[in-house]
Amino acid sequence: MLTIGDKFPAFDLTSVAGGAAGLTGEFVQISDKTDEGKWKLVFFWPKDFTFVCPTEIVAFGKMAGEFKDRDTVVYGVSIDSEFVHLNWRLHHEDLKHLQIPMLADIKRELSDACGVLSGDAGVAYRATFLVDPDNIIRHVSVNDLSVGRNPQEILRILDALQSDELCPCNWKQGEAFLKV
Template sequence: MLTVGDKFPEFDLAAVPGGPEGLKGDFVQISDKTDAGKWKLVFFWPKDFTFVCPTEIVAFGKLAGEFKDRDTVVYGVSIDSEFVHLNWRLHHEDLKGLQIPMLADIKRELSTALGVLSPAAGVANRATFLVDPEGIIRHVSVNDLSVGRNPQEVLRILDALQSDELCPCNWKQGEAFLKP
């Protein structure tokens, strides 16, 4: 699995755009070059039309504005196609207002390149990557398929990384940094 300090792999995936545009059925291509020069949060969920996944996707979507305020784009990814993503958005009440794009890794190329594909389940694990503007992975976490993430914690980690300071345990934006 790729980890902190590694270069995030190149990718070019079809996606359902976020916001109202995503409900129209017009797909877009999103690549590693899209939103160049910005921080990226790339998170994977195992499959559409499941139970834990929409809770996470909605929670990340609700924080999209806070990530944007930090010059960070949010990409959600699964092994499902863009057509399945669209159908899920259209038929799941909580996903209709989703503000982030849903990327389709149907060939499992990105999840394989990152090393987050579960061989037993054939789907991506619940992996989360924070990638800096130079394309370097600065944070990675992976949860078991049955356990959802805490998007607020990902935002806290992003704040700490962007501070370029030494941040103690449980540090939050606005608190004092450590002085060596």
């Protein structure tokens, strides 16, 4: 699995756009070059039409504005096709208002390149990557398939990374940094 300091892999995936555009049936290509020079939050979920996944996706989507305020784009990725993503968005009330794109990694190339495929289940683990503007991984976390993530914690970590300071345990934006 890729880790801190590794370069995030190149990718070019079809996606269902975030916002109202995602409900029109038009698909967009998103690649590692799409938002070049920005921070990226790339999170993987196992597959669509499941139970834990929409809770995470909706939570990340609701926080999209907070990430955008930090010059960070949010990409959600699973091994499902763009057609499955679109169908799920159209038929899941909470996903209809999703503000982030859903990337389709149907060939499992990005999941494999990141090293987050579950060999047993054949789907991606609940992996989260924070990638800096130079395309270097600065944070990675992986949860078991049955356990959802906390997007607030990912935002806290992003704030700490962007501060470029020493941040103690449970540090939050606006609190004091450690002084050496």
